[in-house]
Amino acid sequence: MDDIVNLSIVGVLIALTAFFVASEFAIVKVRSSRINQLVAEGSKKAIMAKKVTSRLDEYLSACQLGITVTSLGLGWIGKPAVKELLVRGFGLTNIPDSAISLISATLAFSIITFLHVVVGELAPKTLAIQKAEKMTLWLSGPLHAFYILMYPFIYVLNGSARMLTKMMGIDMGAEKEHSHSEEELKILLSESLKNGEINPSEYNYMNKIFDFDNRIAREIMIPRREICAIPEDMPLDDILAVMTKEKYTRFPVFSGDKDHVIGMLNKKQLFADIVYQEEKDQLKIQDYIYPVIEVIDTIPIQQLLVKMQRDRMHMAILTDEYGGTSGLVTTEDILEEIVGDIRDEFDEDEQPVIQKRADHHYVLDGKVRLDEVQDLIELPYNDEEIDTIGGLILKENIDIQEGQSIYLDDIRIKVLEMDGRYIKKIDLKKGVMSSDKDNTRTGLDIKEPLLVNEMTLSEK
Incomplete structure (x- = not known):
């Protein structure tokens, strides 16, 4: 009868060890955000789990106390109980009595160690890691009850640990909620x-x-030269012709030049009044001009979006540090930074700014940002003063013409289309061997002696 009781106690101690080990790993592994979600959904078990996971230091101490006590119990009761059974079993054999004691003690220690490590620790640890959420919900209640029962001991143990760490010069301080970078x-x-x-x-x-948040308005703007703006003194018929051709809804209005934007003209409102107005000549464009937001072109686009939402504006004029107009940004430009290109029925002929021709071969719009190009092909170039691939080309060769190229190591950047000094489209290809390079000596291929010879000839 005593053997059955002792073995039952061993089984209970191993089960308790498994409980504390599973609780320890589960409450550490479980995601607090998931527990918060379950609490919001009204789960009663999640409320208790939230209480446990929000005070990890104390409940982990409870787990450690439980594991230590059960381990000591196994060593105190388990080994002698198993050894006694083995001694009786071996007593029925012809093994000498002097050897039976040694063999029984060794086997008893091995059996108890195996059960303790495998059944009491490794198996529950693996289960807790794989099913952290379920195990936390199931075990938080019993663990909380054990914590309340053993609170005086846990308080003393935690206090002693804090004093020891403080003596070592480590200030634990108050617990802080962990947040992710x-x-x-x-x-x-x-x-x-x-x-x-x-x-x-x-x-x-x-x-x-x-x-x-890392983008500034200048990086996504429509450049000044591409802005379709209307002079303040333009005749109404010419304004209607521009609006019909360009298909935009809103047009900046300037006085003198684009550096003096005075407002914005909404095509829909103007067209609606023209339809219902019997005498079109009586319409005054000045009556349809509304204020427009003007901000510095280095403003973060997140701040610009908030300002446009607050002022209920769909368009903002960007100015440079000297007060001149540098570009224009619409809410569509900002939203495209998150959702990608937004095309409507008037964008059928519009080509993507990045077109892939083959591996490491692209046709790009000249205003594509350098960080976007770096995502396609790593350029051996780093200049914080330049934003676009077109700017990079002009930086290397201000006199470059259509059809000419610059080379950065094995990368060829060829100009396909220009409008004055403005580079509209380029061909970018990586893996160009030196023997495949054209004879155009531009960009990084310019040699100082060549420039000197040209100057000498011009002076003659």
């Missing part, structure tokens, strides 16, 4: 994508949102 969140998103928790579109949106 932006890079950590990106890693979590990558893991969620890999495991199928989110789809590629959601992953791309989130990555673009992280980059959103």
Whole structure:
């Protein structure tokens, strides 16, 4: 009868060890954000789990106390109980009595150690890690009850540990809620994508949102030379012709030149009044000009979006540090930074700013940002003063013409289309060997002796 009781106690101690080990790993592994979600959904078990996970230091001490006590109990009761059974079993054999004691003690120690390590620790640890959420919800209640029961001991043990760490010069301080950095969140998103928790579109949106705060308005603006603006004194018929051709809804209005934007003209309102106005000549353009936002072109686009929402404006004029107009930004330009290109029925002929021809071969718009180009082909170039690939080309060769190229190591950048000094389209190709380079000596291929010879000839 005593053997059955002792073995039952051994089984209970191993089960308790498994309980405390599983609780320890589960409450550490479980995601607090998931527990918060379950609490919001009204789960009663999640409320207790939230209480446990929000005070990890104290409840982990409870787990450690439980594991220590059960381990000591196994050593105190388990080994002698198993040894006694083995001694009786071996007593029925012809093994000498002197050897039976040694063999029984060794086997008893091995059996108890195996059960303690495998059944009491490794198996529950693996289960808790794999099913952290479920295990936390199931075990938080009993663990809380044990914590209340053993609170005086846990309080003394925690206090002693804090005093010891303080003597070592370590100030534990108050517990702080752990928060994830932006890079950590990106890693979590990558893991969620890999495991199928989110789809590629959601992953791309989130990555673009992280980059959103790092963008400034100048990087996404429509450059000054591409702005379709209307002079203040333009005749109405000419204004209607421009509006019919360009298909935009809103047009900046300037006085004198584009450095003096005085407002914005809404095509829809103007056309509606023309339809219902019997005498079109009585319309005054000045009555349809509304104020427009003017901001410095280095403003973060997140701040610009907030300002446009607050002022209920769909367009903002960007100015440079000297007060001149540098470009224009619309709400569509800002939203495209998150969701990608937004095309309407009037954009059928519009070509993508990045067109892939082959591996490491692209046709790009001249105003594509250098950081976007770096994502396609790593350029051996770093200049914070230049924003676009067109700016890079002009930096290397201000006199470059259509059809000419510059070379950066094995990368050829060829100008396909220009409008004056403005580079509209380029051909970018990586892996161009020196023997394949054309004879145009531009950009990085310009040699100083060549310039000297040209100057000498011109002087003659």
